[in-house]
Amino acid sequence: MFARAAMNDRFAMKLMSAALTFAVSMLLLGSSTGAAHAYLDAGTGSMILQVLLGGVAGLVLVGKLYWHRLLLMLGVRKEPKLAEADQKALTRSEARADR
DSSP: OOHHHHHHHHHHHHHHHHHHHHHHHHHHHHHHHOOOOOOHHHHHHHHHHHHHHHHHHHHHHHHHHHHHHHHHHHTTSSSOOOHHHHHHHHHHHHHHHHH
């Protein structure tokens, strides 16, 4: 139980570190560019809008998939206790996975 929590904490720290590195990189990249004086036609604007909407949809999907885990990490929710039969089945399946 504690090993799993420690693994989740390490994963969360790596994820936060990667996100911070990415954000700082994008901030530096955005502030270091000069004026392009380029023409953006309707097709280019449409493509930029599609990429932005796809990114938002991806973030919503990831948020939906990991919402419970995020609430557990923030301490808003407690981890549900498993029934004794479920706990035994989980222990047996973990033992098989190690073979």
